[in-house]
Amino acid sequence: MEKHDVVIVGGGVAGLTCAKYIDLSGKDYVLISKLLGGNVFNASTIYNFPTHREIEGSILATEMVEATNIDKIVFDSVVSYKDHVVKTESGEEYYGKAIIVATGSNPVKLNMKAPDD
Numbered sequence: 001m002e003k004h005d006v007v008i009v010g011g012g013v014a015g016l017t018c019a020k021y022i023d024l025s026g027k028d029y030v031l032i033s034k035l036l037g038g039n040v041f042n043a044s045t046i047y048n049f050p051t052h053r054e055i056e057g058s059i060l061a062t063e064m065v066e067a068t069n070i071d072k073i074v075f076d077s078v079v080s081y082k083d084h085v086v087k088t089e090s091g092e093e094y095y096g097k098a099i100i101v102a103t104g105s106n107p108v109k110l111n112m113k114a115p116d117d
Contacts, residue, residue: 001095002092002094002097004094004095004097005029006028006030006111007029007086007094007096007098008030008100008102009078010032010033010038011032011036011073012037012103012104014093014102015031015108016031016064017064018031018100018102020068023068027029029096030094030096032076032086032113033076034075034077036061037058040057043057044056045057074088075084076089076092082107
């Protein structure tokens, strides 16, 4: 079992941001996610993100991934969590003094017509 100060579950904007700041703090961490970029990757345009006034979602996601220490990323799915131990689909176990769950959400399509331009 790998032991870390922090285990981050999720590779979207929140998880990648956590990874960036935990890395800057000097703490040991691992980020576990099957994919990186989250829902932002599929967004056409993001407005008023703290580092950009306007940017395409895929470009923002790519920039965030590039700013993350790739050696700290495990490409896998989490299947369980108990007593500070995260278990993945591949059977690996990761202990963390702290666990950050940054799994985001699934977009929900509203049943309504788009406004006229």
